[in-house]
Amino acid sequence: MTVSRRALSAMAAISAAAFLITACSHDGGGPASSGAAGGTYQIWDPYPQFDGSSDWAKLLQKCGTDAGVTVKRTGFDTTDLTNKALLAAQQNNSPDVLIVDNPVVSTLAEAGVLTTTADTKVDTSAVEPNLLAAGQLDGKTYGIPIGANTLALYYNKKVLDAAKVDPATVKDWPSLTAALAKVKAAGKKGITFSAIGTEEGSFQFLPWFWGAGANLTQLDSDQGVAALTLWTDWLTKGYAPNSVLNNTQTTSWQEFATGDFAFAENGTWQLANAKKAGFEYGIIPIPGRGGGTAPAPTGGEFVTAPVQSDAGRYATAEKLIGCLTSSDNAYATDTTLSYVAATETVQRKQVEANRDLTVWVAAVQAAKGRTSDNLGTKYPKISEPMWTAFQGALSGGKSPRDALSTAQTAAAAATR
Template sequence: MTLPRRGLRAIAALSIAVCLSAACSNADSSSPEGASSGGTYNIWDPYPQFDDSSDWVKLLTKCGTDAGVTVKRTGYDTTDLTNKALLAAQQGNSPDVLIVDNPVVSTLAEAGVLNTTDATAGIEPNLLAAGQQDGKTYGIPIGANTLALYYNKKVLDAAKVDPATVKDWASLTAALEKVKAAGKKGITFSAIGTEEGSFQFLPWFWGSGAQLTQLDSAQGVAALTLWTDWLKNGLAPNSVLNNTQTTSWQEFATGDYAFSENGTWQLANAKKAGFEYGIIPIPSQAGGTAPAPTGGEFVTTPVQTDTKRYDTTAKLVACLSSADNALTTDTTLSYVAATAAVQDKQVAANPDLKVWVEAVKAAKGRTSDNLGTKYPKISEPLWTAFQSALSGGKSPADALKAAQTTAASATK
């Protein structure tokens, strides 16, 4: 039987009263409520690549053991997980712990699927914001990834470019022009007509001072003009129109490009590239680090009809998000931790992460600014706009004007 949305929200309201907070996570397992802690607890995550021998699954198992329960873990593809989570909520059989991509949190929260939490001490506010809506917090980030610029030291040396001089758009474009004059290629990125493309455009869009609520602002037009000028002047390849972040990286790995916009997840590949590389933050238009979008997942707790399960669920969440476990977890997932204390430990263990920590500190969630479920309705017109402008179909101003009209209509 399908549970109507208002029914889900009613259960959510009840569960909020019961709470899944820091106080709950300290429940005494010897208390009457603690008696419900035996049995099996279900955890769903978007990491099907990890099998039972992985550090990730071993951590889940340990958290269950510490809480006195057996953990049954299921890994799904990210898109499949969202659909299954919504269906499970309608059918009243949600998992006890649900780990989802951060933009999905607002979708599930709006549907009444998730409990709120106040177990947020120490978490960086800009990372937490992706899991907040209407002043309430619906999950805890287990870490984050974001974007920066990888560079090929040999290419820059040949062009007599010092990467330390790249501080803003003007200095970056000047560097690309020197690289082209030296016979090499400038910058590669992903401008594909999907969320992946929007993810890569946002640092430039936000770095101009533009806001997602006004796509066709002068600042937004400046950001898109930057991209279109790079293509027009041969500083970036036309292939960006079809590049995913993976194929964009493959271009950079040829050794012909000076820069690649990409993420922490490429660090292992960078070390295998066969040339000396470095990393700098994506610069904003006027200088400084541009806000890049955060990737990464949130640990959330779906609504349950049996509220006695919440005490144990809170213990599982506390274990997964604890500082003691975060370093191992985020290293396994190639994430920057969500707390400054663990970030410091990561940099101490791997100095290559220093730039990524700085980038994550400046980053913001795509659903932040209380956009929530409005974000996908803005992102699609945005990627349609840069696809149109980069292919020469429309000017940046006209493309973004059309995008703003579409987004405004869709988010009324």
């Protein structure tokens, strides 16, 4: 494989790809030395918060030692990492292993930057198919997930008790809305979430959109309209605050942390904060419209192998990737990153060690990638009209159906 001229046009698309980086709460390298055996192998990751003394950095060095090579690791800001990866590919100076946010995989793959797992012989057989799908395009797989995070509903037990609501009865949209009505009647606040006009808002809308049975290729379907109507009705009835229009996932969490709200839609990355909140909390899956767990979008990174002019380097890259994603190492890494593992074996181990992860494992097992269904780089062109639609409807400017009809027209034109 060689890096095609598509990498040049990918630079224009990178601003769109960059906004996808929302779920995970998380300087340059020089040329890698050539040769398949021994030498120095570069690994770029999006974890600049971990310095050389961290467990993560030590794991990278151990994997290098086990493979008989020296690892040079560089941590970048996530958005900067994608730009650097494209530039490096154009200059034939890519790292040997690149760890990148999962929605960006399709951008890099379409630009010809990444090898497939068939090229490098990376074994993905144990990975949950719904998680692996975020790194697939046109029937090919471009890496292996290091772990995943997603969304669920946190609840405040004291608020629900005062409203005489049993969280176990919240199984679908009608039962959730009924619970919110009881909470409001008891003088408390219902649910907070992020509906900001960015990818962060789309990330939080997708469980309701997908949970209604809607598809991203038809934003204005009856199912999509039902999802947006659910949100707008909550605001109209006072079950959710108008602040959701400007809430990020962080400010939404801060509202929940006041202790006044019954529910908050948020992610695994808030578990540590939940334990510090000062009130008893619990977690339930986001319900689908008619029941079951709604598919929520996945966050988390993929471990990939960029294209090299020296194909002999792939054998060692495969060893490094295999080491980083092995069961024992994935368990330690996913605990550090507050991720649910990508394989059922490690997921079971996580739940045995921490029962709080039971709901999160179920949520991840039902989740799907934003670029799945072979959407790839079309997803950003759909997401922006979608968030424009729910902003318009929630602010009262348009009905849910009119807002999504306009969005569908815009998305269809952008993805032709």
